[in-house]
Amino acid sequence: MNSFEIAVLGGDGIGPEVMEAGLAVLEAVDQRHKLGLRFSSHRAGAMAYRDTGEDLSEEVFARSRDADAILLGAMGWPGIRRDDGTELAPQITLRMRLGLFGGVRPIRAIPGVPLPLRDPRAAKMDFVILRESTEGLFFSKDKGLITHEMAEETLRLTRPTSLALARMSFELAGERAARLGRPGRVTLVDKANVFRAFAWLREVFGEVAAEHPGIVFDAHYVDAMALDLIRRPWDFDVLPTENMFGDILSDLAAGLIGGMGFAPSADLGAEHAVFQPSHGTAPDIAGKGLANPTAMILSGAMMLEWLALRGGGDALRAAAGEIRAAVDQAFAEGLRTPDIGGSHGTAEVGRRVIAALG
Helix, strand or coil: CCCEEEEEECCCCCHHHHHHHHHHHHHHHHHHHCCCEEEEEECCCHHHHHHHCCCCCHHHHHHHHHCCEEEECCCCECCEECCCCCECCHHHHHHHHHCCCEEEEEEECCCCCCCCCCCHHHHHCEEEEEEECCCEHHHHCCCCEECCCCEECCCECCHHHHHHHHHHHHHHHHHHHHHHCCCCEEEEEECCCCCHHHHHHHHHHHHHHCCCCCCEEEEEEHHHHHHHHHHCHHHCCEEEECHHHHHHHHHHHHHHCCCHHHCEEEEECCCCEEEEECCCCCCCCCCCCCCCCHHHHHHHHHHHHHHHHHHHCHHHHHHHHHHHHHHHHHHHCCCCCHHHCCCCCHHHHHHHHHHHCC
């Protein structure tokens, strides 16, 4: 029987609350399918920094690195920052140190969840923002040049990482085409009309596109994409982006499907992966049991699929599909969290999704 060690970093604010609901759902499918999931909890984040002086200790990093996958809760807290004023971000440290270059942000309309766009086609939204997560403008994290007269940060793209992102984009588009029964499409989001780095990136993607003639390839300027994600989001499939562009657009896209509480994510590398909701720690509702754990639950499903792709077996893939179907069923049957005007709290969402698993 397979066995998988999952490092759990609950984080700060609503992080532990949504993690508890997410783990309850994973434990339910684990019992049904005998997946062999073993969870080990570790401390990281702003509160850990407050108490120990480290937001991600070497011990916790090593345990996370050596696990088969990492589940991460939101991290950070108002007023707890480094001496230079920057936020504590262990999630970025993990991306950089583990080479997690591919930030996968699925954006899918869930049946029953009210959508801000009135066009009936909005209910068919199903696309993925693929955010490069180790380079771009974030290359300058903790390295920027700061003087009294100026501040300078550097955007850097490298060929190995850009090629890897392009290949991941086309492979993902191919998988989605087979699963959804529609043509695959990769739309690179850039600013190639202004910056030579993005014109260069288009050339790199063009090279990989030539290896995938069955996938449509085009490109969109980031400002035009921000517009078209409001006008016609149902037209898109896989949207690879530079790091900062992806950071911004993924929040905009989450708003199209009901908010950050419905937006899961994965940070993928060659050997390691982190799975986490896209939202923050929400200090205003922390500890009140009001947080929407759907993004955490769906991030857990993404983890199971990733483990399956790495040879973990079909039971993992089946369990992931069951979690998504249960989320859809629960909301279609009237589940309503406070962020979409309802009153069903964090634990209730977990219970209803588990009940929908049957």
